[in-house]
Amino acid sequence: MTDKEKYRKFSETEKTIPIFSKGWWMDAVCGDQWDVILIEENGQILASLPYYFEEHDGLKEIRKAPLTQNNGIWIHYPQNQKYENKLSLEHRLMDLVIDKIEALNVYKYQQYFHYSIQNHLPFFWRGYTQTTRYTYVIEDTSKVDELVKNFSSSIRNTVRKATKTVMVEEDLDIEQFYNLNKLTYERQNLSIPYSFDLVSRIDEACKMRNARKIYYCLDDEKHIHSAAYFVWDDESVYYLMAASDPMYRSSQSLSLLIYEGIKLANRLGKKFDFEGSMKKNIEKHFRQFGAKQFAYHHIQKTFNGGDS
The missing domain is CATH 3.40.630.30 (Gcn5-related N-acetyltransferase (GNAT))
Structure with missing residues (x-):
């Protein structure tokens, strides 16, 4: 079974994976132009990063998929985990994911992470840039x-x-x-x-x-x-x-x-997610519904000529 097939099956049942990162959503939006990075230990998926890609002049670029608010890394967190242990886990798994991204020999990487991912330090330490974006969410409906x-x-x-x-x-x-x-x-x-x-x-x-x-x-x-x-x-x-x-x-x-x-x-x-907007008039409209602002990360890096 390929990682893609394994991920399709896994994402169908893993409730904490957002719709925009589900295998079936990626199939619908991206066709054949997507793949996934999996980090597994002892037969368990601990982290995943589905991604959409395009090729231009023989160079591959990972980028935001159309009509897809966010994509990117998902991490399995043990229950009742201490905060310091959570950060240590994120750092370790993100580093492993970054290793795999850079083994793909892409010339550019950019993804929007779900707002539940607040830590991006491992990406920063590896030369990725971050831009803050916002969505608006009503958590209790x-x-x-x-x-x-x-x-x-x-x-x-x-x-x-x-x-x-x-x-x-x-x-x-x-x-x-x-x-x-x-x-x-x-x-x-x-x-x-x-x-x-x-x-x-x-x-x-x-x-x-x-x-x-x-x-x-x-x-x-x-x-x-x-x-x-x-x-x-x-x-x-x-x-x-x-x-x-x-x-x-x-x-x-x-x-x-x-x-x-x-x-x-x-x-x-369920919660209600407005999907946010950086446009001033749209942001004001969403905010007036009493929604709470949530920051999420736009992570990107350009490599030299596609050589990682």
Whole structure:
């Protein structure tokens, strides 16, 4: 059994591996352009690092996969471990992972780690650079009424206004969603950065595992104002994609759909992860839902001509 096959099987059952690092997610997003580094001892996987790669002019680059918030290292932590022992374990396993990265003979490495990985010192010591990025997370979604109290008054008013204008429906056709999603980019004079084929593959993989929901808003005349695509793993619901028709921006219905996503997390007993944004206006919008800011690492290194 190859490491990739072993990892596919392992990630199906290991609940602490985020959805974006699951083998099936990597298959859907990356096709054949992914692999995994495993650190095993006594038949147990202690660390893993799935990665997406591209080749340019015969040189291989490890980089962020499309529509994939984070990727990178996962570590198995023993229960009731002392903090000093945890750091020692991280340093040892990260060093072993870095050895394997550098044996791949890549010319560039960059990944976004999940926010649960706070320590990046072994990478720093080996010449990797780190940039801090942020996501926003509602950790406890168990009491919806309390969550709404934590919304800013502006968001509460926006949601209230939207409920008078539109209705929330679910399971929009994936092609309709994609076409609406394209309008969001076109409004900003941008091309959509991913293909319908990619979105369709993600949708099929998530549907097979009952790990996605599409909510959308429409008015009395059946005009679709906006749509939101949510996915989830064992711990969190993620706000993966949003789509809106510029003609109906005034209804501000996306805020209502985010609220629906938070209620979905409540029903599933999970956290809600906004996936974050470094754009000022988007960050402000997410923050107003009462979410907590979490830092995560963008780790990268460029090697000389691909020689590690």
